[in-house]
Amino acid sequence: MVGVPVAARKDSLVLGIPTHLAPRVNAWSTVRAFHAAAIGSIVAAALALVLYRVAEPDIRIAGAVLALVPMLGMVAVHVQFGTWRSAVAFLAVGGVCAWWFALVVSREVPTGWVASYLLSLSVIPLILVGGAGAVPGRVALWSVAGFVVGRAASAVAVLQTGGPARPLVLAWVTVVFVVALVLVTSRSTGRSERVQPELLRSAREEHVSAYRAGVEAEASAILHDTVLNHLGAIALAPDGPIDRQLAATVDADLAVLTGKEWLAPQTGPRPGAASDAFERMLDEHRASGLDVTVSGDPSALDGLDERALTAVVRAVGQCLANVQKHAGTDAAEVSVFDDSASCTVMVVDDGRGFDEQETGTDRMGLRGSVRERIGRVGGDVQVWSSPGSGTSVMMSVPYAPATGAIAVPVSGDDDSGRRG
Structure with a gap:
């Protein structure tokens, strides 16, 4: 202790x-x-x-x-x-x-x-x-x-x-x-x-420190998902007025950054929250030019509590953003499965792939916005990729709610070499 x-x-x-x-x-x-x-x-x-x-x-x-x-x-x-x-x-x-x-x-x-x-x-x-x-x-x-x-x-x-x-x-x-x-x-x-x-007193201080570390990690991931991704999208946009869909997305993310809803501990899903949030995230990426195909059983997301659902939707969104920025392809497939104990989501593309060992330590998209975010809700992430063979990211999140509002990221292995 x-x-x-x-x-x-x-x-x-x-x-x-x-x-x-x-x-x-x-x-x-x-x-x-x-x-x-x-x-x-x-x-x-x-x-x-x-x-x-x-x-x-x-x-x-x-x-x-x-x-x-x-x-x-x-x-x-x-x-x-x-x-x-x-x-x-x-x-x-x-x-x-x-x-x-x-x-x-x-x-x-x-x-x-x-x-x-x-x-x-x-x-x-x-x-x-x-x-x-x-x-x-x-x-x-x-x-x-x-x-x-x-x-x-x-x-x-x-x-x-x-x-x-x-x-x-x-x-x-x-x-x-x-x-x-x-x-x-x-x-x-x-x-x-x-x-x-x-x-x-020591246990209380350790709990506060763990909570603070979780909040900081989630804030960093949200900042990466919003500001950095939008800056990249704006930089790639043609001259002239900003696209209406992109502007609406930026406004929505600014509301998230300036609000406190993401800090609230949430346990129960609202009716229709899973399908609405998931479809809204997919529509944002489709509007930016990515052809996203959905397969499997998206209704499996309804079994997740709201905190786990938010983590999955944001993690999948970051995976699709990675496809657009790094994969060299304009198509990706999102598959959702239900094994009764957990919800599994896979994001697959047939792009250029990458070597995890050669990815810079400053690239935190997959590490902070996917791996650590899913880990904070008790889930697990596996990545298969190599140059020229595309990339597959599999995220599994248990249906049982995780304890606590925001948990400490567990550094069981070094994810600094993941693609961002």
Whole structure:
């Protein structure tokens, strides 16, 4: 992207969403991941109890396993509603379940590190699921609150059984990790919010630059089609008053040059616009002495939107002007075809032809008024010509409207050597 620093481009790769939605979307994603981890912690606690029961057949773990069931149910309830009320209910029910679970574990599991591990597994869901909403700061506060509730419930149970204090190392690690993750995510989101306006501004400037380039290219092509062609026609005209048809054409083109209609984005064809514009262009060239034969299906032009139709009519007009000025013949054939996906127009003459490689770079008729103009409406141009064998120009324009008012010409290959 033009004009965007490297750091900004790196951040743009991970944005993908509007700035005002990014914090909430990221927080919701984090919360959903926490919910999944909480369910995994409850399942892990149940499995660990079962495995410990297999190793120690004399212990009774049924009460501890049953204590996990309401907690699992409240996880589902909070995930479904996600309100502060469901969060408070979860902490209340989860605190009771954690106390019940710790009561059984403290009484039945004498091994210190095993009991600490099991108690941590019962507290972790309170840390991970306590949050309500998707604001990063609130997620951290609810997680700390869940840890406090779970730690207090476990401590009360340990005191009731008279057992030794349990450090709950895994629970401490979890709460520290959650808070750190939320802080890092918030900082990254803030950086993205600062970068996003710069990205949008750069994209807007690039769009304006592209639009300006398209306008300048179209203006240059129109100027070539009108002023330069008319000056050549006037220079070749006999002495005396200017031909009435030529004068009318000059007046019409002056109206185009001084007006702004050619800048307006147009999408839908007017009834009869295709045939009228096409026939009017052909009549202008016939009036100047060129014998133009039309074949195929000219009604195929009716399927083009007005912008594409204007481009095709002007491009065909420039091809016929090239025939008159360069081909050394007074006849040309224009063929129109419809292949259901695009409209194809061919301009063929049996004149002297030309070698594209020997054409001067200052000749811009075929390059600017045909190739680039058709390219701006999503079309394609192919030229077949060689000295002594005539010239064929084929223009294909899709019926689907091109996006935007005026697009940037795509310089996929060098057209500077085309005949003008």
